Amino acid sequence: MKQYDLIVIGGGAGGLTAAAGGANFGAKVALIDKGSLGGDCLWTGCVPTKSLIQSAKILHTAKKANIFDLEVHGYPNFKVAKERLNQSIATIQKHDDDQRFIDMGIDVYHGGASFKNANEIRIDGQTTIRGKRIVIATGSRPMIPPIEGIKETGFLTNETALQLEKQPKSLIVVGGGPIGLEFAQSFSRFGTKVTVVEMGTSILGKEDSELVPYVIGSLKKDGVEFITGAKVLKAENMDSGKQVIIEQNNQQKTLLFEEILLASGRVPNTDKLELENAGIRSNRGFITVNQKLQTNVPHIYAIGDVNGYYPFTHKAGYEGKLVVSNAVFGLKRNANYSNLPWVTYTDPELFHLGLTEEEATNKGKEIKVYKTPLDDVDRFVSDHETNGLIKIITDKKGMILGAHAVGPGAGDFMQEVVFAKQYGHKIGSISNVIHAYPTHVGGVQRTADLYWREKLVSSSITNILKKYVKWFR
Numbered sequence: 239m240k241q242y243d244l245i246v247i248g249g250g251a252g253g254l255t256a257a258a259g260g261a262n263f264g265a266k267v268a269l270i271d272k273g274s275l276g277g278d279c280l281w282t283g284c285v286p287t288k289s290l291i292q293s294a295k296i297l298h299t300a301k302k303a304n305i306f307d308l309e310v311h312g313y314p315n316f317k318v319a320k321e322r323l324n325q326s327i328a329t330i331q332k333h334d335d336d337q338r339f340i341d342m343g344i345d346v347y348h349g350g351a352s353f354k355n356a357n358e359i360r361i362d363g364q365t366t367i368r369g370k371r372i373v374i375a376t377g378s379r380p381m382i383p384p385i386e387g388i389k390e391t392g393f394l395t396n397e398t399a400l401q402l403e404k405q406p407k408s409l410i411v412v413g414g415g416p417i418g419l420e421f422a423q424s425f426s427r428f429g430t431k432v433t434v435v436e437m438g439t440s441i442l443g444k445e446d447s448e449l450v451p452y453v454i455g456s457l458k459k460d461g462v463e464f465i466t467g468a469k470v471l472k473a474e475n476m477d478s479g480k481q482v483i484i485e486q487n488n489q490q491k492t493l494l495f496e497e498i499l500l501a502s503g504r505v506p507n508t509d510k511l512e513l514e515n516a517g518i519r520s521n522r523g524f525i526t527v528n529q530k531l532q533t534n535v536p537h538i539y540a541i542g543d544v545n546g547y548y549p550f551t552h553k554a555g556y557e558g559k560l561v562v563s564n565a566v567f568g569l570k571r572n573a574n575y576s577n578l579p580w581v582t583y584t585d586p587e588l589f590h591l592g593l594t595e596e597e598a599t600n601k602g603k604e605i606k607v608y609k610t611p612l613d614d615v616d617r618f619v620s621d622h623e624t625n626g627l628i629k630i631i632t633d634k635k636g637m638i639l640g641a642h643a644v645g646p647g648a649g650d651f652m653q654e655v656v657f658a659k660q661y662g663h664k665i666g667s668i669s670n671v672i673h674a675y676p677t678h679v680g681g682v683q684r685t686a687d688l689y690w691r692e693k694l695v696s697s698s699i700t701n702i703l704k705k706y707v708k709w710f711r
């Protein structure tokens with residue numbers, strides 16, 4: 239039986255980082271994946287959806303070309319968008335190619351992994367390998383909500399929606415989270431009549447509530463309809479399409495669509511792992527870990543979506559690096575998510591870092607909120623892209639507690655705040671940095687300037703300074 243210092247189960251964002259890191263530091267590593275390396279992000283998540291979003295955005299921009307004195311004629315071609323999406327996958331896939339990992343000295347196995355015991359892993363029930371330490375990074379898959387008749391009626395998920403040859407005429411999206419909204423806007427811009435049904439009282443329920451209406455407004459302009467506080471009860475195939483019964487305020491409504499897209503959350507890929515053979519504990523299938531990312535069996539770790547915290551690629555990558563320190567070097571580093579940003583890639587984008595205003599207020603701290611609407615930022619004004627807001631929340635001393643923004647490119651221009659927060663810089667430091675003019679990130683500086691302005695206005699030193707300047711003149 240082959241023996242390894244480290245066995246990594248799952249070759250996605252988390253597993254690839256852990257395997258490469260382990261091998262770079264001289265550990266003998268085995269990497270197992272039931273499919274192709276790359277995981278959800280490459281094949282059915284971030285990469286293809288962002289390609290589709292970009293095609294839809296260009297189409298949308300072309301439609302409003304008249305504001306830039308251009309006349310554009312043509313029609314949307316979903317097939318071309320799909321080809322572009324596949325090209326993006328093919329280009330990025332080269333970083334995740336088997337050979338790249340084999341060249342690092344890693345043994346790559348393809349097959350379904352399961353625990354024989356706490357140190358031995360079976361691959362497709364045949365080959366067995368032994369590991370001193372094991373990292374589980376098997377990711378997640380779409381949750382199928384309990385809707386009567388949904389399996390018989392047929393439905394799309396993020397996996398199958400990306401394989402469609404042409405856009406459906408009408409689509410109901412079940413779930414108003416990031417997956418639902420990113421797809422809803424893209425399909426709507428390609429001409430599909432889209433309705434989003436969300437069982438919560440608001441869509442994007444985890445986001446700062448002052449910013450969400452900008453996203454809703456933009457999607458509504460694109461033609462997306464929203465039904466909130468509603469549940470899909472039943473689905474049925476009819477000659478004319480898929481009939482869906484929803485319940486809102488105790489009243490039932492019957493609607494008809496060509497397709498149903500389920501975007502109602504995720505379940506962990508743990509059901510085939512036979513965790514019980516290793517005595518690993520889980521909660522609703524998500525593997526329970528401590529801050530060092532160890533399971534209750536100390537030499538077995540779980541990273542990425544499968545541990546249930548923050549299902550993002552960059553979080554899986556962060557944990558992949560951390561697990562190398564802990565599992566390969568034997569360090570005892572704790573995971574810390576307080577500076578973890580995320581972005582919902584609707585148009586406008588929605589950026590999230592740290593506490594929302596509601597969360598900061600609920601903590602009972604004295605907080606300051608600095609805000610800049612994008613129509614106060616010259617670069618957005620000249621771009622004719624002023625739908626948005628930048629918002630930075632600090633404590634009374636100016637330490638950043640949270641930062642949120644909605645606007646074109648918010649995911650990029652807000653990254654500066656992540657740096658400032660992570661390294662303990664006060665909001666005033668952002669103001670002191672020279673920003674090129676006119677840039678989008680200039681809006682972040684403008685928001686930080688408000689801190690100094692407020693300090694000067696409220697300070698008695700200002701009066702003394704004014705007197706001094708009067709005297710000096």
Ligand SMILES: Cc1cc2nc3c(=O)[nH]c(=O)nc-3n(C[C@H](O)[C@H](O)[C@H](O)COP(=O)(O)OP(=O)(O)OC[C@H]3O[C@@H](n4cnc5c(N)ncnc54)[C@H](O)[C@@H]3O)c2cc1C
Pocket residue numbers: 247248249250251252253270271272273274275276277278279280282283284285287349350351352375376377378396417507510511541542543544548549550551552553554583
């Ligand atoms: C539509 C969509 C869009 C997204 N967009 C973004 C985005 O823009 N930004 C962002 O940060 N995140 C995004 N995400 C989330 C992101 O894709 C995940 O958080 C990330 O892929 C998780 O990485 P992971 O390593 O935990 O799992 P994965 O990358 O999914 O990798 C898990 C791997 O494990 C393998 N596996 C599973 N079970 C077994 C088994 N028993 N044996 C062997 N192998 C197994 C799978 O084949 C897979 O390759 C998106 C997700 C979706 C669905």
Ligand SMILES: NC(=O)c1ccc[n+]([C@@H]2O[C@H](COP(=O)([O-])OP(=O)(O)OC[C@H]3O[C@@H](n4cnc5c(N)ncnc54)[C@H](O)[C@@H]3O)[C@@H](O)[C@H]2O)c1
Pocket residue numbers: 383384412413414415416417418420435436437438441442443468469470501502503504548549550580581582583
């Ligand atoms: N841009 C990004 O970084 C990005 C993009 C897509 C996905 N992701 C990650 O993937 C995760 C999963 O995304 P998601 O959007 O599927 O999940 P989610 O949990 O964020 O949102 C799902 C939504 O569906 C609703 N819902 C659940 N069951 C329902 C039902 N039966 N009827 C109506 N509504 C229902 C929930 O109330 C929730 O608002 C996200 O949490 C996110 O971290 C990230």
